[in-house]
Amino acid sequence: MNKATILYHITLGIMWEAAYAIVIIGIGLLFAYALQLPR
Amino acid sequence: MILKPQANDIKNIGYYLGRIILGLGLTMFLPFIAGLILFKEPNPAFDFLISANICIGIGLVLSRLCKTDKDLHAGPAMVVIALSWLAAMALSAIPLFFSSHYKSFLDACFETMSGFTTTGLTLVQDLDHLSKTHNLWRHLGPFLGGQGIAIIAISFLVGGASGSLNLYLGEGRDEKLVPNVIHTARFIWVISIVYLVLGTIVLGLVGLSIGLRSQSAFFHAACIFMAGFDTAGFAPQSPNILYYHSLLFEIVTIFFMVIGSFNFNLHYQVWTGNFKEVWKNIETRTLLLITMLVTLITMAGLKQGGVCSGGMILFRKGFFQIVSGQTTTGYMTIYAQQFIKEWGDLALTGIIIAMGLGGCACSTAGGVKMLRVGIIYKAFRQDIKSTMLSPNAVVTQRFHHIKTTFVEDKQVRAVLLVTLGYCVLYGLGTLVGVASGYPFLESLFESTSAAGNVGLSCGITDTGMPAVLKVTYIVEMWAGRLELMSVFALIGFLAAFVKGR
Numbered sequence: 001m002n003k004a005t006i007l008y009h010i011t012l013g014i015m016w017e018a019a020y021a022i023v024i025i026g027i028g029l030l031f032a033y034a035l036q037l038p039r
Numbered sequence: 040m041i042l043k044p045q046a047n048d049i050k051n052i053g054y055y056l057g058r059i060i061l062g063l064g065l066t067m068f069l070p071f072i073a074g075l076i077l078f079k080e081p082n083p084a085f086d087f088l089i090s091a092n093i094c095i096g097i098g099l100v101l102s103r104l105c106k107t108d109k110d111l112h113a114g115p116a117m118v119v120i121a122l123s124w125l126a127a128m129a130l131s132a133i134p135l136f137f138s139s140h141y142k143s144f145l146d147a148c149f150e151t152m153s154g155f156t157t158t159g160l161t162l163v164q165d166l167d168h169l170s171k172t173h174n175l176w177r178h179l180g181p182f183l184g185g186q187g188i189a190i191i192a193i194s195f196l197v198g199g200a201s202g203s204l205n206l207y208l209g210e211g212r213d214e215k216l217v218p219n220v221i222h223t224a225r226f227i228w229v230i231s232i233v234y235l236v237l238g239t240i241v242l243g244l245v246g247l248s249i250g251l252r253s254q255s256a257f258f259h260a261a262c263i264f265m266a267g268f269d270t271a272g273f274a275p276q277s278p279n280i281l282y283y284h285s286l287l288f289e290i291v292t293i294f295f296m297v298i299g300s301f302n303f304n305l306h307y308q309v310w311t312g313n314f315k316e317v318w319k320n321i322e323t324r325t326l327l328l329i330t331m332l333v334t335l336i337t338m339a340g341l342k343q344g345g346v347c348s349g350g351m352i353l354f355r356k357g358f359f360q361i362v363s364g365q366t367t368t369g370y371m372t373i374y375a376q377q378f379i380k381e382w383g384d385l386a387l388t389g390i391i392i393a394m395g396l397g398g399c400a401c402s403t404a405g406g407v408k409m410l411r412v413g414i415i416y417k418a419f420r421q422d423i424k425s426t427m428l429s430p431n432a433v434v435t436q437r438f439h440h441i442k443t444t445f446v447e448d449k450q451v452r453a454v455l456l457v458t459l460g461y462c463v464l465y466g467l468g469t470l471v472g473v474a475s476g477y478p479f480l481e482s483l484f485e486s487t488s489a490a491g492n493v494g495l496s497c498g499i500t501d502t503g504m505p506a507v508l509k510v511t512y513i514v515e516m517w518a519g520r521l522e523l524m525s526v527f528a529l530i531g532f533l534a535a536f537v538k539g540r
Contacts (some may be wrong), residue, residue, distance in 0.1 A: 010233065013310035016317050021297040024330060025290060028358035031334045033350035035342050 043539030044115075050105040052115050052122070056207070057101025059123040059192045062092025063130060066191070067176075070134070074172030083172035086137040094130050116205030117528030123188050124517055128152040131180060138228040140164050142502045146510055152513045154180025155188070156520035157403050159272025159369035159494020162502050166277040171258060174275050176362060182235075184520075185269030185403035186227050187212065195226040209525050213265035214401040214441075216307040228304065230306045231268070238264035238295050242288070249285045266369060267292055269403040272369025272494035279371045280359070289355060292370060293362050300326070300366035301400030302410075303459040304441055321413040321438040322399045330365055333393040334462045337361050340386030355388075360495065367405040369494020378483060378497040387497075391484055394493045395465060405492025405519050407461050411454045415436060418451040460523040464490040464515055471511040472499065490515040494517065 056266070067087045074084030087433055111119065129155075132147035141147040146162040153160045154177055163177070181190060189206040204220040209491045212516060239261045246256030259275055266273040276282040304416055308316040317323055347353040356373055363370045378387060397406015421436040430432060436446040465487045472482025476497055485499040489512040500512070518526045 009312045010310050012314060013306070013312075014237070016309055016314045017298050017301065017306070018294070018407075020317050020323060021294045024297050024362065025293055027331055028081070028293075028354050028362070029320060029350070031331075031338050032353035032358055035338050035353060036350045 041306050042221055042535065047107070047109060048112075048115050050107050051109055051111055052119050053101050053105030054107050055111055055119045055192070056122055056126065057098045057103075057105060057114075059098075059119070059188060060094050060126055060130065061098030061102060061223075062191050063188070064091045066179070067091035067094060067131075067134070067138065068111055069179060070172050070176045073175055074170070074317055078171040078175075080170050080172045081140065083170040086134040086174065087176065089137070090130065090133040090350070093133060097130070100404050104472065111205050113205045113208070114532070116527060117209040117525040117534045120189055120209035121205060121517075121521060121525040123192075124152075124155065124521065127155055127184070127188055128517075131155070131176070134176060135163075135173060138164070140169050140173070141483070145506060146502060148515055149509050150177065151180055152516050153494070154178075154271060154273060155184030156492050157181045157185045157269050157271040157405065157494075158489060158492045158515075158516045158520075159266065160489060160496055160500045161273065161468075161494075162324040162500065162509070164502060166275075171275075174262065175185070177256075177273050178265045178271075178275070181269040181271030181273060181403075182231070182265040185271065186231055190227055193221055208521065209494035209528070212401045212519065214304045216304055226307060227303050230303060234268055234295075234298070235261070235264060238268055241291055245288050245291055246283075249283060249288065260349055261307040262297060263292065267295045267368060268278045269372065270296065270366055270368040270405070270492070271403075272363065272371075272399060274370065278374075281372050281374070283362050286351075286355065289372060292361060296362055296366040296368045296370065299368070300402055301413070302399040302401045304401055305399065308441060316441070319439050319487060321417075321440050322409040325409040325413040325416070326365070326399065329393070329396055329409070330361070333365060333389045334358060334361050335389075335506045336392065337386045337389030340383050340389055343385060344383040346381045346383070346386070361393055361423055364390045364493055364495055365396070366398045367394065367491055367493045369488070369496075371495060375496045375498040375500075378484070378495075384480060387480055387484060390495065394484075394487045395461070395492045397493075405490075407458050407491075410440060411458055412448060413440075415458065417446045418454075421446055423455070446516060446537070457496060457524075459520060461490065464523070468511055468515045471508055475505045475508050485512075486515065490517060490519040492519050 067090050071084050071087040074080045128148050128151045131151040135141060135150055136144050136147040140163050149162050187210045189210045193203040193206060216226050229535055242260035242264055243257040246259050280289060302322055305316060305320055338353060341347050341357045347356050348477045349406050359372045395406055396412055397408050398404025399412040400408040417436040417438050421434055425434040437443050468490055469483045470484025472486055481497050481499055484497045488495050
């Protein structure tokens with residue numbers, strides 16, 4: 001594998017991992033605001 | 040009949056221990072150089088020169104006296120690992136003790152064990168006036184210990200494939216990224232260093248945006264990243280993450296805490312093009328589900344107590360602590376006493392569950408680990424299915440972790456044994472806490488935090504706590520980080536030494 005491919009994979013890999021972390025943050029925001037809804 | 044360890048075994052242990060101590064001494068030149076050149080703090084820098092010389096001296100003497108060409112077997116390797124963590128704790132505590140910010144040498148040892156095991160409980164006094172050089176060392180501890188003391192040794196100092204593999208396995212990691220263990224160790228460094236550069240830049244820019252001066256912003260960024268990615272929870276200022284009063288800073292920190300709790304094997308897969316592994320892996324799926332569950336429990340508890348009004352406050356004061364506990368980082372955006380005075384039992388229980396279960400296996404995170412939780416769930420499902428179906432039915436369960444595997448009894452037994460070990464560890468620390476006069480739930484919280492290598496504190500961890508509790512937490516952090524097996528190996532070795540023939 002050449003260097004450009006390695007760099008491409010690492011960049012995309014970090015972005016996929018970031019997507020997971022964003023989902024976790026989204027869950028937190030969703031739950032936090034959902035609990036504020038009037039019953 | 041127990042066999043007494045032979046002279047060769049002891050020489051072998053001494054040799055590898057010496058090499059690891061030598062490696063530790065060499066790492067002390069980092070804060071020495073940074074202190075002298077970057078921070079212009081010659082006195083603190085010389086604390087590291089003295090300590091480095093002590094380490095190098097001990098390391099050289101041990102490795103020369105015990106010089107051997109024999110490769111290290113699995114049993115002695117575990118003993119080396121268990122001893123090297125104790126040696127690292129004691130020797131790394133020397134420069135911290137010289138700083139005069141620790142009440143006793145035991146407190147400095149507590150700090151270094153907490154750092155190396157990526158726990159984050161702290162006994163430092165007047166942290167806000169601690170020199171940058173000493174502070175850098177506090178944060179380097181989690182970065183070195185998180186990757187693993189053995190990983191440093193394997194990467195740079197120890198030869199011999201079999202010995203290296205046994206050292207690697209002894210540190211509670213049973214997954215190799217690539218077939219060669221030395222390449223595995225080096226790839227773990229590549230992942231950590233790439234993220235270190237990225238994390239320091241991002242957090243540094245956020246620091247600049249909230250008004251920190253440039254040198255301070257990037258120093259804080261490097262420290263917060265090293266302790267965040269390595270799930271330790273140390274911070275350069277005493278109010279921890281609360282010091283920054285910034286939503287953006289908190290979100291970026293959550294981001295790195297989550298990524299830091301990932302399995303290194305998962306990083307490797309994703310970085311080599313297997314992107315979908317992030318969503319298919321049993322660990323990430325379990326982590327997602329458990330996070331949802333504990334978020335529900337904790338937030339319901341907070342809502343019930345009327346503690347945090349408003350969605351954003353609930354997110355910043357509640358969810359941040361949940362992720363911090365779940366990833367076993369230990370960063371806090373509230374004061375320790377608030378857990379007891381404001382949170383209530385239900386919310387505390389949610390955090391305790393999160394801390395006890397922990398992050399992913401083969402990562403810097405502690406606790407039982409998501410892989411084990413996932414396997415236990417699958418085993419339960421298998422048992423329930425087999426009782427519901429006809430006695431002749433063959434019931435199998437599969438799970439995906441890098442590759443798809445069937446759940447096997449042998450594997451479930453190993454998983455349950457380690458899980459039981461963690462539960463006993465949490466319970467023992469709680470017992471000592473209660474015996475020292477602290478309430479049950481607070482003792483359970485602090486014990487789980489120590490044994491799960493988390494670092495969240497409800498206020499028990501303090502310079503004034505009894506010495507017996509400090510020692511208990513040190514043992515819990517050590518045993519929790521090594522996933523108990525190396526500790527049992529050391530106990531077995533000592534028993535064989537005394538009672539063997």
